[in-house]
Amino acid sequence: MHPRRIAIVGGGPGGLFTAWLLERMASRRIELTIYEARDRVGGKVLTPSFDSAPVRYEAGAAEFYDYSAVDEDPLRHAVAMLGLPTQPLGGSAVLLDDTVVGTADDVHDRLGPAAHAALLAFDERAKAAQSPRRFYASGFDAVADGSSRRFDAVMDAVHPPAARRYLETMLKSDLATEPCRTSTEYGLQNYLMNDPAYMGLYCISGGNEQLVQALAARVAASVRLQEPVMAIGRTASGSLWVESRRGGQTLVEAFDTVIVALPMAHLPLVRFVGGRLEAALAAHCAHHAHPAHYLRVTILFDRPFWRRRVRDAFFMLDRFGGCCLYDESARDPDATHGVLGWLIAGTAALESCARSDDELVALALDSLPASLGDGRAAFREGRVHRWPGAVSALPGGERLAPVDQRHRPEPIDHPDLFLVGDYLFDSTLNGVLDSASHVAGWVAARLAEGPGGAA
Amino acid sequence: MIRRDAPMDGNGQPVRHDGSGQEVLGQVRVEEVPVDDAVLELVVLPAADADGTRDGEGQEAAALAWVAACRTDTPPVQVPLYGTTVIWSPSRAAILAPHAALVAVREALLDFARCDAALRRLEGEAGLLLGRLDEDAPCAVEFDERHIERQASLEERFRRSVRLRADLADLAPAVLRPPVHPPTLAAQLGERLRERTRLADRLEFVQAKADVLDRVYDLCAQRVGDFAIARRHLRLEWVIIVLLAAELVVLLVEVLAGLGTTPTP
Numbered sequence A: 001m002h003p004r005r006i007a008i009v010g011g012g013p014g015g016l017f018t019a020w021l022l023e024r025m026a027s028r029r030i031e032l033t034i035y036e037a038r039d040r041v042g043g044k045v046l047t048p049s050f051d052s053a054p055v056r057y058e059a060g061a062a063e064f065y066d067y068s069a070v071d072e073d074p075l076r077h078a079v080a081m082l083g084l085p086t087q088p089l090g091g092s093a094v095l096l097d098d099t100v101v102g103t104a105d106d107v108h109d110r111l112g113p114a115a116h117a118a119l120l121a122f123d124e125r126a127k128a129a130q131s132p133r134r135f136y137a138s139g140f141d142a143v144a145d146g147s148s149r150r151f152d153a154v155m156d157a158v159h160p161p162a163a164r165r166y167l168e169t170m171l172k173s174d175l176a177t178e179p180c181r182t183s184t185e186y187g188l189q190n191y192l193m194n195d196p197a198y199m200g201l202y203c204i205s206g207g208n209e210q211l212v213q214a215l216a217a218r219v220a221a222s223v224r225l226q227e228p229v230m231a232i233g234r235t236a237s238g239s240l241w242v243e244s245r246r247g248g249q250t251l252v253e254a255f256d257t258v259i260v261a262l263p264m265a266h267l268p269l270v271r272f273v274g275g276r277l278e279a280a281l282a283a284h285c286a287h288h289a290h291p292a293h294y295l296r297v298t299i300l301f302d303r304p305f306w307r308r309r310v311r312d313a314f315f316m317l318d319r320f321g322g323c324c325l326y327d328e329s330a331r332d333p334d335a336t337h338g339v340l341g342w343l344i345a346g347t348a349a350l351e352s353c354a355r356s357d358d359e360l361v362a363l364a365l366d367s368l369p370a371s372l373g374d375g376r377a378a379f380r381e382g383r384v385h386r387w388p389g390a391v392s393a394l395p396g397g398e399r400l401a402p403v404d405q406r407h408r409p410e411p412i413d414h415p416d417l418f419l420v421g422d423y424l425f426d427s428t429l430n431g432v433l434d435s436a437s438h439v440a441g442w443v444a445a446r447l448a449e450g451p452g453g454a455a
Numbered sequence B: 001m002i003r004r005d006a007p008m009d010g011n012g013q014p015v016r017h018d019g020s021g022q023e024v025l026g027q028v029r030v031e032e033v034p035v036d037d038a039v040l041e042l043v044v045l046p047a048a049d050a051d052g053t054r055d056g057e058g059q060e061a062a063a064l065a066w067v068a069a070c071r072t073d074t075p076p077v078q079v080p081l082y083g084t085t086v087i088w089s090p091s092r093a094a095i096l097a098p099h100a101a102l103v104a105v106r107e108a109l110l111d112f113a114r115c116d117a118a119l120r121r122l123e124g125e126a127g128l129l130l131g132r133l134d135e136d137a138p139c140a141v142e143f144d145e146r147h148i149e150r151q152a153s154l155e156e157r158f159r160r161s162v163r164l165r166a167d168l169a170d171l172a173p174a175v176l177r178p179p180v181h182p183p184t185l186a187a188q189l190g191e192r193l194r195e196r197t198r199l200a201d202r203l204e205f206v207q208a209k210a211d212v213l214d215r216v217y218d219l220c221a222q223r224v225g226d227f228a229i230a231r232r233h234l235r236l237e238w239v240i241i242v243l244l245a246a247e248l249v250v251l252l253v254e255v256l257a258g259l260g261t262t263p264t265p
Helices: A013-025 A074-081 A104-111 A113-129 A132-140 A151-156 A161-175 A184-192 A209-218 A264-269 A275-288 A346-352 A357-367 A403-407 A429-449 B057-068 B099-131 B133-140 B145-175 B185-196 B199-260
Strands: A004-009 A030-035 A064-066 A086-089 A094-096 A099-101 A200-204 A222-224 A229-234 A240-246 A249-255 A257-260 A291-301 A314-317 A323-327 A338-345 A379-392 A417-419 B002-006 B028-035 B038-046 B077-081 B084-088 B092-097
Touching (some): A004 A013, A004 A240, A004 A249, A013 A030, A013 A209, A013 A429, A064 A074, A064 A429, A074 A429, A094 A161, A099 A104, A104 A113, A104 A161, A104 B099, A113 A184, A132 A184, A151 A161, A161 A184, A161 A314, A161 A323, A161 A338, A257 A429, A264 A379, A291 A357, A338 A346, A338 A357, A346 A379, A403 A417, A403 A429, A417 A429, B057 B084, B057 B092, B084 B099, B084 B185, B092 B099, B099 B133, B099 B145, B099 B185, B133 B199, B145 B199, B185 B199
Parallel strands (some): A004 A030, A004 A257, A030 A222, A257 A417, B038 B092
Antiparallel strands (some): A064 A200, A086 A200, A094 A099, A240 A249, A291 A338, A291 A379, A323 A338, B002 B028, B028 B038, B077 B084, B084 B092
């Protein structure tokens, strides 16, 4: 029996997870081909080093979510299976007007009793809306929670303004969009993720990119780097064809199954041929295209001068409309240098993408509160990574489609074409693994059904 | 609670800064606070300003030196958090915090110190009991006349292993309490102290030791009990044998007496 030929379009974490899971689940021989447009696999999981010193930093996904306190955590399990060491990340400080608001006591003392009461009321509302278990299962629900309100309606109800500003600054980098562009449920989830009863945060010791490297090392797939896929359609014989470009040449190959694991922003770059397929993909893109944006500025300093005031692994800053600062050097216990990573999100990130690297580094240095220390005096090197439209924010009132529908946009004429993506769940690495597991399980089940199953 | 004035360095002298004669900590009040079955020496130093931006590095270094001078097997744990610093070792601790936070931070530190001291006591107890395990383990398989003189000590260690298990069950909720959210300064300090000293892991390790002790002493208790029952049964059997023998003797006497008499026609 000849092996089933499966194409995976996209060598990011979604494509790699799908390949890894498929190879473990398939009950018959498969031949996997991964198409990747860039010269590396891993997509948004990227841990480069500075030029001036061999110091690593996270340029893309900064952390993983740990749900193991609530229930099974497939990503945690996968990381353990791959033998990767992890370390927890924590931080609760928000820097407002050069004041460190680290705890609820600080909210009371520095923003006032009314702001403290507003914070507690907001917290109570969020927890009443979602239990940890519901939070855990939220990505799988076909209907989010019936909430048709946008998150800004919730934020508008927060008084006094100091409390609202504190909450907005705290939430901005997680939301990656403005409150008016996302749902109440999604907004509250992004608040609840700060509560350890709902989830924790961790990173991989030695760099998050080890995850994708470990996956790439374990999959037996043929990985075709720098070979973008231009179009996908169905041949007259019934199989699917994939048109790609390699070194200026156009190549067309036939496959039994095609899994498209591209970020939402890249999906429209592929031409889907066939009336019904084209319409289904257009509808899929229209449903999910609610781009949220990130921009990362990472600066290497001679020393971690800010730790006299803030020692958290990350903290929030009221600049760039609210951004998160990661103390990247806190991940390395032997580090003598200091590395701060600005995670700028939402409209501020999109607008800043047009600026030059030097400008952005200068703006980042300027954004440091004076009381943290003199960043310019300790500056050594700055790096910028732009991620416009990298994730999807659930829009206000939008309801999630059923899980199967999200992953197979056109089940009638193209039951063998699947989609995988973080945007199909919660725009996180945990979400992309959920998506990959769903599709890998589905394809494996079709393979087990027999020759007709996957064709 | 005992209060006394004490010098603030490891040599029993007032702490001075760089030999300049400027007193950094000076004579401060040291509390002696009972924590479980130990005593914690505690100093509380109000920070100069509420934002934690005080120039208190000298004060902090002196406090660290004082805490480190107690020379326990555990090096001091230093937890700085948003302008508050807690330095702790099992027998000495120092708090440097803004005035407004002192009471809550002190309570959080003492709460942690009580947990740690209780766990240390239980770790010690588990260690002592495990030290006797090789000696006692054979009695979990067989207990007979040869071991009779050890019955009292076995019962004592069985009682202690049950007590250990009960104390662990009592301590677990305090060690494994969920994090507070929204976080307060005191709760965060407590959580970080528990994390740094690995209280949850240590509790798990002692529970694993208690599991082993449970098994062995539970079996020992069963064997001792079985032996006591067997001994009672043996006594009873002898009593029955003696009674049967006596009955037999009486019967024989009666029969013999019957043979010696002449029946009358």
